[in-house]
Amino acid sequence: MQPRRIVLLGSTGSIGTQAIDVVDGAPHLFEVVALSAGGGNLDLIARQAVHTRAKAVGIAKGDPRKLEELIVEATRAAGLENYRPEIISGPDASTRIAGIDADVVLNGITGSIGLAPTLAALKSGATLALANKESLIVGGALVKAAARDGQIVPVDSEHSAIAQCLRSGTADEVDRLILTASGGPFRGRTREQLHNVSPQEALAHPTWDMGLMVTTNSASLVNKGLEVIEAHLLFDIPLDRIDVVVHPQSVVHSMVQFVDGSIIAQASPPDMRLPIALGLGWPDRVPKAATPCDWSRATSWTFEPLDVKAFPAVDLAKDAAKQGSTFPAVFNAANEEAVVAFHEGRIRFTDIVDTIEAVLGEHAGSSGLTVESVLDAERWARKRTHERLAVSSL
Structure with missing residues (x-):
């Protein structure tokens, strides 16, 4: 072969x-x-x-x-x-x-x-x-x-996990998708405690080694909001049947709940080589792509609900996806510009998601989705974000 x-x-x-x-x-x-x-x-x-x-x-x-x-x-x-x-x-x-x-x-x-x-x-x-x-x-x-x-x-670890779990049943048997989130470096903090965190703190992810944008998005939970939209589009599951649960150990990468109450989870130590190997070899597995869990050592996995008041990005992403059209493009573009502003010291950490929400609130949408309309919406969102940040910077 x-x-x-x-x-x-x-x-x-x-x-x-x-x-x-x-x-x-x-x-x-x-x-x-x-x-x-x-x-x-x-x-x-x-x-x-x-x-x-x-x-x-x-x-x-x-x-x-x-x-x-x-x-x-x-x-x-x-x-x-x-x-x-x-x-x-x-x-x-x-x-x-x-x-x-x-x-x-x-x-x-x-x-x-x-x-x-x-x-x-x-x-x-x-x-x-x-x-x-x-x-x-x-x-x-x-x-x-x-x-x-x-x-x-x-290839995202969460969606790769869901794709694997979905092999356990038919499409009609799927009740909910459950995306896990590590919680990032600020898990457990209140919104008030997040106001003055530094860019260096935001980049200190406890589990994954990623670039500046993705790591910051993980700290704000914007990344998880984007992953909810991605799961909705990939697997054709309604947004109100996609949940997020915080799992700090990042060993259970996501789960699928079936109509009979059974939940199938995919677990492995955090290593992107496994979902990458699956992406390259799908539907076949690549032998020894990653190291499995060590069952000879005692370990604990914990799960907790997402604090939507401290981290409103997931609900905001769902709202953007429900509006459809170019709203998700505006969500993404406004976030990218706000993240850059945060790392340049021009805005606070909590201003990132607040800015996304404000720009989304001004967006009129598009009558049709084309490459041109997406690019136009992104340009508008980036320009509007810059205008808003120019008057609200620290």
């Missing part, structure tokens, strides 16, 4: 680097044929290209000639000869890379800029292993309409 041909989008990020680890551990199953990244770390993507022998490499920014030089240097350092991949550069590099002939495209890009690559991957016919939740959330019906049945495989 030939290895599956894999395209990695966002290869220098957390998802991309761990995906290469998965491929390295199962070279008989997977082969990287192309990869792309933003271009902020040309040295790393050059070394990744040489390591994987990808046929094409894309960067959104940065000098492609410099990348070519770094690839030559890395090739010599590796003792290889005659490796010269095609280099694609420019804002649409990841979109072009996503359309390369492959079996699986792993979209590990962060943010709504992943929408065009997601649509390109679906158009190519490849299976889309989706870690870029924002593209589904802002694209909504556009992405679903572009995908054939079963073409999208979730």
